[in-house]
Amino acid sequence: MSEQTPASDTLGSASSLAQVLLMTENMLVHARDDSWDAVTQLEEQRREALAICFSAPIPPNQAEIFSEALAAMLHMNEELIGLLEAAKANVAIKRSDQTHTKRSLGHYLDIEQSH
Numbered sequence: 001m002s003e004q005t006p007a008s009d010t011l012g013s014a015s016s017l018a019q020v021l022l023m024t025e026n027m028l029v030h031a032r033d034d035s036w037d038a039v040t041q042l043e044e045q046r047r048e049a050l051a052i053c054f055s056a057p058i059p060p061n062q063a064e065i066f067s068e069a070l071a072a073m074l075h076m077n078e079e080l081i082g083l084l085e086a087a088k089a090n091v092a093i094k095r096s097d098q099t100h101t102k103r104s105l106g107h108y109l110d111i112e113q114s115h
Helices: 006-032 036-053 060-114
Strands: none
Touching (some): 006 036, 036 060
16 A cells, blocks of 8 residues: 655646636537537546545645636636526527417417318
8 A cells, every 4th residue: 555645646646627617618619519418528528637636735836727727617618607597598588489479379279170
């Protein structure tokens, strides 16, 4: 059984943070393609990676890198949220259009039956 040294903890945290950034980037690609199931799966993996990443204190010599990486992740998150909001609005519009079409067809069929 090997023990981790502070240097390997730092490397593990930095590696986990790099994985988080890659996952976030992949989430954006899938969101742009309307592949929300893939986004959801990656989000679950990303949460695990974030937990690992921040399971130990950030080493002072890595603080700037972590800060920049988190800023990049937050920027990508904002874009993800925008894409999600647009997708939700699109679904609401489609649902509204379907309801309108259904009502119109029902009204048309009622008229046809009365003639």
